Amino acid sequence: MSTRQGRAAQRKSEEERLALLQGTLDLLILRTLRLGPAHGHAIVKAIESGSDDVLLVEQGSLYPALHRLIERGWITFDDGTSENNRRAKFYRLTAKGRKQLDIETSRWDRLAGAIARILRPAAQE
């Protein structure tokens, strides 16, 4: 229990963190890779830190998502060596993926906007 408290002191408590909405992981991966190639662990960390540790990614679910994206041709990967000399796969965005990111982003904006309008109707006026 002591370590758990210690950890909570450094990071947001479990209660404060949010599970990802269905389908948003793909979008976040694409967005992260927009910044440049990265290996799996780095992508997770980037998403977590990018959201100020609010978003909780079940790290394992990253990999099926990566393969789904490769299969659709939105990302691809190169075999390379990581910082501490370990072999790793570096994932990067394809041209098709870049286009898809734009589509998905605007779709997300519309969705988020629409939901926000429903939840806070007063804000419209």
Add this chain to the structure above:
Amino acid sequence: MWRKLFGGAERRRALKGLDQEIHDHIDREVEVNLARGMTPDEARRQARLAFGNVTLVQEDARAAWTIRALEQSRQDVRYALRTLRKSPGFALVTILTLSFGIGANTAIYTLIDALMLRSLPVPHPDRLLQISMTAGGARESINSDSLSYPVVRVLAEQRDLFEGVGGFSTFTFDAGPPDNVRRTPGAFVTGAFYEAMGLVPAAGRLFTPADDQRDAPLVAVITYGFWERAFARDPRIIGQPYVVNGRPVTIVGVTPPGFTGAHVGWVADLTLPASAVAQVRPELSSLLGPGNIWLRVLARPRSGTSLEQATAALTVRWPQLSPAGVAPTFTAERRAGIETARFTLRPGATGWTNLRDLFRRPLYVLMTLVGLVMLIACANVAGLLLARATTRQKEIAIRLALGAGRGRIVRQLLTESMLLSLASGVLGLYLAGFLSRYLVDVLSTGPLQVTFDLRATSQILAFVLVLAVATALVFGLAPAWQATARRQIDGLRGATGHSLRGRLLPAVVAAQVALCLMLLIGAGLFIQTLHNLRSVNAGFDHDGVLIVDVAGKRPLTFYQEALDTLERLPGVVAASVSTNTPLSGAGWSEKVTIDGRTQEREPAFVAVSPKYLETLGVALRRGRMFSASDQGPRATVAIVNERFAERYFSRQDPLGQHFTATVGQPEVDLEIVGVVSDVIANDLRAAAPPTVYVPYFQVQVMSQNFSTLQVRATGSLALLSDAIRRALQGQMAGTPVEVRLLSAQVDSASVRERLVTTLATGLGIVALALASIGLYGLLACNVAARSKEIGIRVALGAKPRNVIMLVLRQGVGLVIAGLVIGVAGAAALSRLVEGMLFGLTPLDPMTFITVSALLAAVALVASGIPARRATRVDPLVSIRAE
């Protein structure tokens, strides 16, 4: 394109090292946790917790690939089904066309598989070796698959080389209780036969060498099928006596299910040791001596002994062993031949059958013919698809414009082809069942009853699957490729006309005409061959003649009484007995001495009763036939055929001339009292040999054990057959009376030609229909596509004749191209069947010309219909159509 279609390589590359990647991921997380100040254990635990279930992740990553592929295939299949449902006519024609092709190919393949490819159902059939022997002679060496009984026995004694050496020969037994005797197909086998096969009995025991001894108790082994049919698998029959050829025989065991003997095509339900022949057919006991070669041999070498080692060992040992194969009565030449004999060992996994020699070539010819039909069928369907692609061009263009990849659309179109092809495969398998049974029926009209297990084995299913998939690729790929290659904008504009002037479709139709012509010329050559064989002057009249089998050792009085009985039956015109009949496959020849000179070539001999010529309708040219007055224990007169008279008495009147022959007795002097017309012996393709007829009741020869009775009758032969059976059963107790048609025996002599001709003709007609449909389809499409152009021409004053010519010109051009290629192809291929033809050359001009003319005429009709339709194009309608 293939990568796009199936994407296998990319998937493999992405999934490779996934394990390691996950492992590294967790390690990194552990490092992060350590940096945060966790204990190593806690750091690892937290890292694992954060990652989740590793196995599940791996499975999900894999699934990410397959689900979408499956999803797409499912979509493709659903879409294809929907499209096909919208054009049921197209689907029906395609499936019927293809299933016919697949069915015909599968049927022939089934037969080839059953006859030549299938291994015997024994353990490790690949280790079996077939032993044949080449006996040297002064003039020629004779290679034979058959060995004598003593030779097989000494080979079987070489136990250090072989686990077993088994000789076998088919035989028909009269088996069953006295009130229900049945002709039962069976075999004689040597003692070590089942050891060589390596079989484990389903019940009881199989033979051992101890069963194959003179004076050993009579025992029999039966097949599982016979056990089932005749004894309802009753285990109590083991050890029970059973009556075979009037002798009590103990059934000692049952072979495992599926095994029917080593003679392919012959189900040996009842097997006796070879030595039993002396007891069940005493008149044939000379089979156990070295003078008769009648056993086919399969051996199983000891493990570690190779074919070469076994062959070498036999060569070394033969000088010591060879005395067993020699009889004291052998001439010096024959003895030397045996002593210097060589053995040839061959892989024997597929057993042995004489049917192979008989039907190998016909089956290969048929396989080629059905292959041609398959190509024609593919061409037809490819043509249909091309035409269809034209009408679907708009749809495809829209899909391409919306961003569908070309690979994706090709895949979609191929899915359609695969569906059609697989449906045809199922239907074709069904058709093949009928066709192969029909073919086996035709085979069985030959000299031997043929029984095959024609159930679809996994090998045949694999054949159908491969054929169907290959077919789909052949007929589907090109149209799909072409359909997607077209400039999209044309498709959207609805400009459908150009495609038909593309090169692909006309080439397909020309190829069809060529293939069809090759097939038809083949069929024509075989039809003519069969016709020539049928019109051979055989020298006798087979219509209305029945044959009664009375094989076995019988007193001469039996035959006389049987003839008396037969002649009293209503409808019988004449009855006779003889040692053999034309085309029966049997024969007897002897040396004759004329003017003190023994003739080198032995003429054929037939012992006949007085009414033989009348019964068989053989013409008496000069002199007289035998009569009741030719009596006494020894023959004094003979009748010869014209060929004999020409060869030996060309300068004098043959009547009254004398010559000597033994005819089973000490040499007798025979006076020629009559000359008859030539009668074919055993080969329709060969001229009648010089032949001597001797009076049946005055000679004693081995051939009499194989005699038949002949009956010429008027009225219903079926009714008479029943009457004959009833009338003779009393005199032939213990043997079922077998009555056959002489015409069936004549037919059996041409079974190969009939097999090939019937099938080639049927296939030829189908091919002709397919090719004319293909041509018609092409031109009809073309007329439809060019209706605007035709309308303009008519509006500008073109006459119907000009319009017809416009359409016909294209058709005629294709047909001429097809005919030229086809004639060349046929000329190249027909040389391969030269040996199977009779009375004509493989380049028979009449056949080539007639068939080409026939095809041209049919093609003209097929092009005429769309051409006439073109004249009915209304310029006002067609020009305004857009």
